[in-house]
Amino acid sequence: MPRENINLNSPVSDLKGAGPQYTNKLFSLGVETLRDLLFHFPFRWDDFSQTVAIAKIKPDEKITIVAGLISVKNIRTFHTKMAITEAVASDNSGSLKIIWYNQPFLEQSLKEGQSYRFSGKAKLTAKGLTLQAPSFEIASREKTQTGGLIPVYHVTEGLSPKMFRYFIRQVIPYATNLKEYLPTDIIQRQNFLSFAEAVKKIHFPENRQDVMAAKTRLGFDELFIFQLSYQIKKVRWQKNKAIKIKRDVKFIKKILSKLPFELTRDQKIALWETVSDCSQTVPMNRLLEGDVGSGKTIVAVIACFNASQKGYQTALMAPTEILARQHFEEVKKIAGQFNIHCALLTNSLSISFRKRQHQSTKEQLLQKINKGEIKLVVGTHAVIQKNVNFKNLALVVIDEQHRFGVKQRSYLINTTEKTRDGLPNTVPHLLSMTATPIPRSLALTVFGDLNISLIKQLPKGRRKIITKIITPRHRSQTYQFIREQIKKGRQAFIICPLIEESEILIAKAVKAEYEKLNQEIFPDLTVGLLHGKLKTVEKEQIMKKFSQNKISILISTSVVEVGIDIPNATVMVIEGAERFGLSQLHQFRGRVGRGKHQSFCFLFTESPSQKTWERIKSLEQTQDGFKLAQKDLNMRGPGELLGERQSGFSNLTIASLRNIQLIKTSRMEAETLIKKDLQLKSCPLLKKRMKLFNKNVHFE
Ligand code: ADP
Ligand code: MG
Numbered sequence: 001m002p003r004e005n006i007n008l009n010s011p012v013s014d015l016k017g018a019g020p021q022y023t024n025k026l027f028s029l030g031v032e033t034l035r036d037l038l039f040h041f042p043f044r045w046d047d048f049s050q051t052v053a054i055a056k057i058k059p060d061e062k063i064t065i066v067a068g069l070i071s072v073k074n075i076r077t078f079h080t081k082m083a084i085t086e087a088v089a090s091d092n093s094g095s096l097k098i099i100w101y102n103q104p105f106l107e108q109s110l111k112e113g114q115s116y117r118f119s120g121k122a123k124l125t126a127k128g129l130t131l132q133a134p135s136f137e138i139a140s141r142e143k144t145q146t147g148g149l150i151p152v153y154h155v156t157e158g159l160s161p162k163m164f165r166y167f168i169r170q171v172i173p174y175a176t177n178l179k180e181y182l183p184t185d186i187i188q189r190q191n192f193l194s195f196a197e198a199v200k201k202i203h204f205p206e207n208r209q210d211v212m213a214a215k216t217r218l219g220f221d222e223l224f225i226f227q228l229s230y231q232i233k234k235v236r237w238q239k240n241k242a243i244k245i246k247r248d249v250k251f252i253k254k255i256l257s258k259l260p261f262e263l264t265r266d267q268k269i270a271l272w273e274t275v276s277d278c279s280q281t282v283p284m285n286r287l288l289e290g291d292v293g294s295g296k297t298i299v300a301v302i303a304c305f306n307a308s309q310k311g312y313q314t315a316l317m318a319p320t321e322i323l324a325r326q327h328f329e330e331v332k333k334i335a336g337q338f339n340i341h342c343a344l345l346t347n348s349l350s351i352s353f354r355k356r357q358h359q360s361t362k363e364q365l366l367q368k369i370n371k372g373e374i375k376l377v378v379g380t381h382a383v384i385q386k387n388v389n390f391k392n393l394a395l396v397v398i399d400e401q402h403r404f405g406v407k408q409r410s411y412l413i414n415t416t417e418k419t420r421d422g423l424p425n426t427v428p429h430l431l432s433m434t435a436t437p438i439p440r441s442l443a444l445t446v447f448g449d450l451n452i453s454l455i456k457q458l459p460k461g462r463r464k465i466i467t468k469i470i471t472p473r474h475r476s477q478t479y480q481f482i483r484e485q486i487k488k489g490r491q492a493f494i495i496c497p498l499i500e501e502s503e504i505l506i507a508k509a510v511k512a513e514y515e516k517l518n519q520e521i522f523p524d525l526t527v528g529l530l531h532g533k534l535k536t537v538e539k540e541q542i543m544k545k546f547s548q549n550k551i552s553i554l555i556s557t558s559v560v561e562v563g564i565d566i567p568n569a570t571v572m573v574i575e576g577a578e579r580f581g582l583s584q585l586h587q588f589r590g591r592v593g594r595g596k597h598q599s600f601c602f603l604f605t606e607s608p609s610q611k612t613w614e615r616i617k618s619l620e621q622t623q624d625g626f627k628l629a630q631k632d633l634n635m636r637g638p639g640e641l642l643g644e645r646q647s648g649f650s651n652l653t654i655a656s657l658r659n660i661q662l663i664k665t666s667r668m669e670a671e672t673l674i675k676k677d678l679q680l681k682s683c684p685l686l687k688k689r690m691k692l693f694n695k696n697v698h699f700e
Helices: 020-028 034-038 161-177 184-190 195-203 208-239 249-258 265-278 296-309 321-338 362-371 406-418 440-447 472-487 503-521 536-547 582-589 610-621 625-636 651-656 660-676 684-695
Strands: 044-048 062-076 083-091 094-101 115-125 128-138 148-152 285-290 313-318 342-345 350-354 356-359 376-380 393-401 429-434 452-455 466-470 491-495 527-530 553-556 569-574 600-604
Touching (some): 044 062, 148 161, 195 208, 208 684, 285 296, 296 321, 296 429, 296 452, 321 342, 321 376, 472 569, 472 600, 503 527
Parallel strands (some): 094 128, 285 429, 342 376, 393 429, 466 600, 491 553, 527 553, 569 600
Antiparallel strands (some): 062 083, 350 356
């Protein structure tokens, strides 16, 4: 029963049994209120719904029994030092031995004569059939730890799953107070559970159908809100006006003739599509997709120069300072020849370039930008969000480099709209670039628009990266190979897998790996460590050292994905390769093979299943990012490609990202609703939730 004076906003310390040590643990999971707890969804359910009579128990099956406790006692084993608790329980059909390890307190807490529900597996031992360390609770209590489908949550050290379920059970009655916010017609049309019902059932479902229904409803919710937010922004975006930037074909041809290479066919098409979009008053919102190294930057830069030629300013944004600097180098190569004034603006750098490079203060640079003297500003994402006042900014290019993140796309629109472009009543055209090749069909399903340019071919003359799956037997041989490469002056990356769910634990795991490699395997080499828990400056410092070859081997979590260019690195090692999606592995691989030396990618894996083996085998066989993306889509669903990990979505939505049909449904329902009611006047609660969702979206 709900208790008085307690509601969904009450702190978790109001729960029974939640002393300071537990509330701290809950805080560390981001759970502060009862509402937070309700929205901490399980990631799986253990099926103990099969209740059987003791006489019918078969070994190794997940079962539940209801039985009276006959006896319980701790026994000693001298050689193992382990505390063992032995009990006997019986029902009408017979009696059964039960055993627990290292929980001597059970002798006290279990009461002889009491009837319990036990869930677990029985094993055939020398002493006969024995139930092994089952969960249990008093039979007359609600099914929380035993019987039915038992929820399994991501918990943390010092907070047992049992305790967590005990807390969850207490908040379930308050779920009834969750207000429905989806329009009734959607619920009816899609045959959805109510919000409250779905939240209750996601924690304690009666059966598999309940799980499905709850997952579908809650998964839909987040996808739907994302869709609403994106579609509304899209409609609004298209109502804006942008500057017509004429295509100056002659000028573009002149640039092309001065490049040291010829554009590939796909680059030419992408460039044409982009400058054509920019010549309209409808603001562009184009996505430029192309594999790592496919040459997206030059396409964007030419589009920018075309705008400069017509007197307008442009901005080219990268996710990190190092990348911005890299872009700036590329820009300078051409800008010099055409006397285009450009600048690099990041938190720590302000450099302008016209024929020669000039250091200047940030103030000076901002002024030149404001006066319109500088035509192309290269910078980090932060640049357009901060107080940069342009004179006439007509085109913004945003390079996301790392994976896509479905949420980001609507965020980009927002930021671009807010730029101080200096032009009354217009917004800049927007080109975003991504290195994750998303199959067109999927992009269509998610975004419902066709403004996508694909660069599928790589420029001529690129060397293949030799890729090999490495089993534990060949590990030391591979380390030897790395050592030889380093002797030749090359460098290596070692990526550690995401075994753990939390950032802190990932950092811990990668630190341990670092210690091992640094002290045992490569004690004589400089080994660096990079993970997401480091501050941005620390990360950049390490990357800088690595790029100057002051570090030979860089151990990293997947943060290294962000498209850094270290031409001298020739070895990419990926530990636990089977844990990553193909597209992601391909992204890692793209970190090497950027210079003139032959490069290598080693996929470490421990006894993979046949299926896993076949999956990662495709990396040995192809270097084509689109093929790999399609394979990922077929084998693992779209979540991987849509940037689930850094999307900020809940576990559940991540699962729903695998469900193409649900994505489609959510897009269609969102479109239908906006057509009727763009302002969402008819559904204020939904509107509120969407606002909250938008607030939580930001770059890493
Ligand atoms: P990405 O698509 O990963 O951003 P970049 O734009 O950084 O790739 O291009 C990678 C490298 O390829 C750059 O050094 C660029 O100058 C070069 N490049 C781009 N287009 C071509 C081409 N058509 N032929 C040869 N080299 C090219
Ligand atoms: Mg790039």
